[in-house]
Amino acid sequence: MTNLMVDARPAVHVSAALRARLSARIQSERPEIGAELADRIVSGTAVFLAVSAANPVQRMTPSALIDVGWHAWVLHTRDYAEFCATLGRFVHHVPTDEARPATEGRAEVTRTADLIKSAGYPVDAELWAVAGADCSQCHAGCSDSP
Template identity: 50%
Template sequence: MTIESVRPASTTDPATLVDAEVMRRLTARVIKDHPEIDRGTARRIVGQTAAFLATSSRRQGVELSPSKLVDIGWHVWILHTVDYAQFCERVGGRFVHHVPTPDSEESASSPEAARERTLTAMTQAGFTIDLDLWPETAKMGECSQCHAGCSDSPNGGKKK
């Protein structure tokens, strides 16, 4: 299945899910932590992170995985715990946990399959996808809404 084949008649800009003040704080933090990222890209990252989290909260049991750039947004958002908890509750009715995958667990899914599954789920949920921010997903077994050991974790997303 291709992403275009499941696109709903109308889509939502995921940045509209984020309060303007929260967007400002998160954008500023992305730039502070990653000075190579410009303000416009940082805002887009926050928007795509909002879509990923909203979709993840509604798709329990489906292994979705952020791109490396969206993972940056997720980690920044988690640092703003009150904003993060309120957003998760508002868009999905539950907190979206970010839990490390035990070293003994591996995903049977390829990164390409994870990307397709994630983007299809987000598109079906009605969100506009910014494909420039999704060239690949974070390596499966390193980061998903169910498990993580993400690309910017202290061990760099590498198995010990």
């Protein structure tokens, strides 16, 4: 499988031990996700969180696969808090309670991927695909907390 990325600054660092814990959590909760994809999800989620932290007034919405990674991460509360501390801001996970049209969610995901690209980070096209980009676990979608 091709990992499509833009030429950009390096991805955000995640320690090997944390990467292994998060990848294992993702694979245990989503058996259809293999080890290679789980690892890419961890990387993509780290970048999403870094850009979210750097843009505190900008609402950012993860793709369905990035949301899988974010959910895995917030279950490891100490690791998540420590990682957010390295980013300079705690990135709150805020589920959207009201129903929204799928097109609105897809537009928000596309806008978020564009923000990540404009920040100079790599964007894995498969992780940010928006064809069926409804949130995987929060029903109507999730965002950070601007």
